[in-house]
Amino acid sequence: xxxxxxxxxxxxxxxxxxxxxxxxxxxxxxxxxxxxxxxxxxxxxxxxxxxxxxxxxxxxxxxxxxxxxxxxxxxxxxxxxxxxxxxxxxxxxxxxxxxxxxxxxxxxxxxxxxxxxxxxxxxxxxxxxxxxxxxxxxxxxxxxxxxxxxxxxxxxxxxxxxxxxxxxxxxxxxxxxxxxxxxxxxxxxxxxxxxxxxxxxxxxxxxxxxxxxxxxxxxxxxxxxxxxxxxxxxxxxxxxxxxxxxxxxxxxxxxxxxxxxxxxxxxxxxxxxxxxxxxxxxxxxxxxxxxxxxxxxxxxxxxxxxxxxxxxxxxxxxxxxxxxxxxxxxxxxxxxxxxxxxxxxxxxxxxxxxxxxxxxxxxxxxxxxxxxxxxxxxxx
Numbered sequence: 001x002x003x004x005x006x007x008x009x010x011x012x013x014x015x016x017x018x019x020x021x022x023x024x025x026x027x028x029x030x031x032x033x034x035x036x037x038x039x040x041x042x043x044x045x046x047x048x049x050x051x052x053x054x055x056x057x058x059x060x061x062x063x064x065x066x067x068x069x070x071x072x073x074x075x076x077x078x079x080x081x082x083x084x085x086x087x088x089x090x091x092x093x094x095x096x097x098x099x100x101x102x103x104x105x106x107x108x109x110x111x112x113x114x115x116x117x118x119x120x121x122x123x124x125x126x127x128x129x130x131x132x133x134x135x136x137x138x139x140x141x142x143x144x145x146x147x148x149x150x151x152x153x154x155x156x157x158x159x160x161x162x163x164x165x166x167x168x169x170x171x172x173x174x175x176x177x178x179x180x181x182x183x184x185x186x187x188x189x190x191x192x193x194x195x196x197x198x199x200x201x202x203x204x205x206x207x208x209x210x211x212x213x214x215x216x217x218x219x220x221x222x223x224x225x226x227x228x229x230x231x232x233x234x235x236x237x238x239x240x241x242x243x244x245x246x247x248x249x250x251x252x253x254x255x256x257x258x259x260x261x262x263x264x265x266x267x268x269x270x271x272x273x274x275x276x277x278x279x280x281x282x283x284x285x286x287x288x289x290x291x292x293x294x295x296x297x298x299x300x301x302x303x304x305x306x307x308x309x310x311x312x313x314x315x316x317x318x319x320x321x322x323x324x325x326x327x328x329x330x331x332x333x334x335x336x337x338x339x340x341x342x343x344x345x346x347x348x349x350x351x352x353x354x355x356x357x358x359x360x361x362x363x364x365x366x367x368x369x370x371x372x373x374x375x376x377x378x379x380x
Contacts, residue, residue: 025081034100038070038083046085047139049095064143066094075120075192084116087126097142103135103377106201111375113152114198119190129153129164133380147177149376152199154188163188165199165209167221169229169372173365180225180372186216205373221372229372231363240358247351253344260342267337272330279323286325289313 027037036045049064066089072082087094104111117128131148151166162185170177186209189195198210201221209217222229278284291311301309319325 022078022080025079025083033102033104034098036098038085042070042085045098046096047098047142049097049140049142051095051141051143053093053143053145062093064093064095065089066092068094068096073118073120073194075118078194086120095142097133097137097139097380099139099380100378103379105377107374108203110203111201111373112198113150114196115153116194116196117154118192118194119156120192125156127153127155129155132378134376135379137380139380149378150199150201153197154190154195156188156190161188161190162186163197163209163211163216165207167225167372167375169369171231171365172367172369178227180221180227180229182217182219183224183226184217184219186211201373201375203371203373205371222370230368231366233363233366234360235363236358237361238358242356242358246356247349247353248356249349250352251346252349254347255344257344263339263342264337265339265341267339268335269338269340270332271335273333274330276330278328281323282328283318283322283325284328286316286318288316288319288326290316 027039028035036042046068048068052061052063054061066087069086069088070083071086072080073084085096113130113132115130119126119128129151130153131146132150132152133142133146133148137146147168149168151164154163155161164185165182166179168177169180188197189211196210196212198213200208200210205221207219207221207224208215290313292314293311295311297309297311303309316325
């Protein structure tokens with residue numbers, strides 16, 4: 001039987017297209033390792049974070065001051081009495097967590113996490129994803145630094161949006177933890193409707209992401225993530241340096257070439273078209289603009305203080321109605337004699353040695369984990 005770890009962050013059903021009466025919420029009888037419908041006793045399970053975080057640049061400190069409420073949907077509610085967890089504070093950091101009744105061990109069996117979410121007031125650079133936490137965390141200190149096992153769900157980034165699937169994996173040699181990001185992350189559904197996001201991880205390392213119960217992305221934990229779970233057996237030797245006499249220019253200017261005697265570097269790119277003639281009806285003596293005949297001097301205009309009033313100009317209608325006005329100038333055309341600045345042609349470099357690359361050495365931190373689906377225990 002599949003272990004289900006689903007936290008319905010905004011458990012609001014999609015509005016029915018045609019319904020005489022909306023159905024009334026009834027608690028589910030679905031059994032799972034963790035099932036949350038935000039019933040009246042929700043506050044006894046969920047703890048808002050009181051932690052602080054620092055920005056990567058500038059080290060500014062922010063607190064998780066975002067307020068949470070459980071309430072019915074304010075946009076397109078579908079089920080009477082169906083409530084969800086709502087982030088209430090605009091442009092604020094929100095974090096909240098709930099412990100499981102018992103730790104979930106994903107090893108050796110399918111693992112499913114599923115939740116519903118909607119952006120009731122439109123998405124604007126905000127996350128609506130889950131973090132499944134490992135043992136030893138403090139609910140009130142839950143922050144971006146809290147160790148987690150899997151991160152899954154929609155994230156509206158600026159620019160771009162995606163459905164995250166990230167898992168943390170430990171190098172058994174260095175003991176360092178590294179985040180493995182899904183290379184081709186799905187695009188979330190954003191709008192007034194509730195959307196259901198499902199992640200299934202199988203013991204054979206395959207996974208599947210569904211959106212609204214429709215398969216969206218499939219892959220393998222060993223092949224679909226960056227950086228990959230297993231490092232390369234060989235790496236570039238950090239001590240190897242390119243020799244000072246190494247020649248990596250594949251082509252060189254031909255030293256035997258010389259500029260042809262008839263090469264004119266000063267010839268312009270364009271020249272007047274001598275075959276062009278002035279269009280018939282061209283008004284050479286007609287100005288391009290004329291005083292606006294409909295303009296009138298303002299009543300408050302004082303010639304002694306403001307000077308002589310001059311009517312504003314407008315485009316000469318004779319110029320727009322006819323072929324043109326003013327002095328006629330021949331149009332330009334490409335110069336057939338133009339050659340530009342001369343440069344010697346390129347030839348193969350006889351001293352070329354190829355693209356240099358450092359020699360390979362055995363990776364001292366190499367390991368092979370063939371079962372990354374054996375994730376750590378999850379407690380919240």
